[in-house]
Amino acid sequence: MIRTDRLTKRYRHNEALHDLTLEVPPGSVFALVGPNGAGKSTAIKIIMNLIRPSVGRAEVLGIDSTRLGAVELAQIGYVSENQRLPEWMRVDYFLEYCRAFYPSWDNGLAEELVRHYHLPLDRRLSALSRGMKVKAALAVSLAYRPRLIVLDEPFSGLDVLVREQLIESIVDCTPEATVLIASHDLTEIESLATHVAYLNEGRLEFVEEMEVLSARFREIEITLDSPSGLPSGLPAAWLDPELSGVVVRFTDTHYEPVRSRDEVARRFAGVREIQSREMSFRSIFLALAKSRRTQCA
Amino acid sequence: MVPFRLVAHPGVPIAEQVAFAAKKAIFSGKLRPGDPFPSVRALGRAMKIHANTAQKVIAQLAAEGLLDVLPGIGTVIAQPPAPRNGRARLLTRDIEQLVVQAIQIGVSMGELQAALGDCWRRLAREDTA
Numbered sequence: 001m002i003r004t005d006r007l008t009k010r011y012r013h014n015e016a017l018h019d020l021t022l023e024v025p026p027g028s029v030f031a032l033v034g035p036n037g038a039g040k041s042t043a044i045k046i047i048m049n050l051i052r053p054s055v056g057r058a059e060v061l062g063i064d065s066t067r068l069g070a071v072e073l074a075q076i077g078y079v080s081e082n083q084r085l086p087e088w089m090r091v092d093y094f095l096e097y098c099r100a101f102y103p104s105w106d107n108g109l110a111e112e113l114v115r116h117y118h119l120p121l122d123r124r125l126s127a128l129s130r131g132m133k134v135k136a137a138l139a140v141s142l143a144y145r146p147r148l149i150v151l152d153e154p155f156s157g158l159d160v161l162v163r164e165q166l167i168e169s170i171v172d173c174t175p176e177a178t179v180l181i182a183s184h185d186l187t188e189i190e191s192l193a194t195h196v197a198y199l200n201e202g203r204l205e206f207v208e209e210m211e212v213l214s215a216r217f218r219e220i221e222i223t224l225d226s227p228s229g230l231p232s233g234l235p236a237a238w239l240d241p242e243l244s245g246v247v248v249r250f251t252d253t254h255y256e257p258v259r260s261r262d263e264v265a266r267r268f269a270g271v272r273e274i275q276s277r278e279m280s281f282r283s284i285f286l287a288l289a290k291s292r293r294t295q296c297a
Numbered sequence: 298m299v300p301f302r303l304v305a306h307p308g309v310p311i312a313e314q315v316a317f318a319a320k321k322a323i324f325s326g327k328l329r330p331g332d333p334f335p336s337v338r339a340l341g342r343a344m345k346i347h348a349n350t351a352q353k354v355i356a357q358l359a360a361e362g363l364l365d366v367l368p369g370i371g372t373v374i375a376q377p378p379a380p381r382n383g384r385a386r387l388l389t390r391d392i393e394q395l396v397v398q399a400i401q402i403g404v405s406m407g408e409l410q411a412a413l414g415d416c417w418r419r420l421a422r423e424d425t426a
Contacts, residue, residue: 171346175347192345192347194347214308215308218308278306278309
């Protein structure tokens, strides 16, 4: 659905995106996550042809992103955090106005979305709350049943109820549509996403299927017989090893039950107990972000 | 409404978590034989999971004999198998693991049996107790 090849975006003094190569498979719900300023929005803007890459290319629905035209855009739903809406329009007029652009507009679906979101048809967009504006933008983006849905930080600044409604709408679009969501927080979509790409400081740290990711991360806690120092040259796959008394703790990024145990036994003398704990996606990303920071320091 | 809920359990594939929640609902009688099981759409919405994941859950439950797929009607909860003796051996490995863990953390046999009984009574319908 989307393919990027060594995508790089340079501004005068900094590089917002470096060498991004990834593929969003059809039917996936693809989460692009990372801290603020990681390059998520830059990537999305290139994909949507709002800005041009300095190097590399992106292919969307089979064509080069810089050549995206009306035909392709009519098959892509796009909602972004800082999207500008025609604020002076009333909601009913806004729907009517958008309808004209999309041959595949589905009136029944539009009405259902208006009802589901409780959109006030007779109000101007400028008079709506932030949550309502996002819902209005999403309603007009889903009503033409796009093949591809691109959401840039759709949940930021929204209350839980609105988030809930947005997620339900996204669920309803699966498996027919492919969804790309950029978000700094994965909590909402971790059960829904099929793939996740983690960006940090413009670079892709990893891209993986969710099931694979949750299987390979574990928090490991080792209890030693007697206090000792941390051995040097521990595997790079062990993030931020910490020692406190007889307890060693780290995040294993390539966990395999047997192999990880053997590795621990090889590195430490007098291991009394090894515990491995499954990690939520949130703690996985936190561990990654933290380890990057300590490496830079 | 889908009569079971997903309690997030990190590190376990989401399809497995949903299938397990559904099984608990079936064994505890929240879903009874003949009751309709949620459609792919309804299950996806309720659990906030991808339609393909919901499809996978339903296919798995059907393959395990917990659901009957009635063409043109939908999916319903299947009749449970009659209790049979001699099947506990299928759980040997799980039981060993549980006992080893219990001993490791200092749980007595009586305590473990009581906990097992409590859990059984909580999850299983009266007629299978």
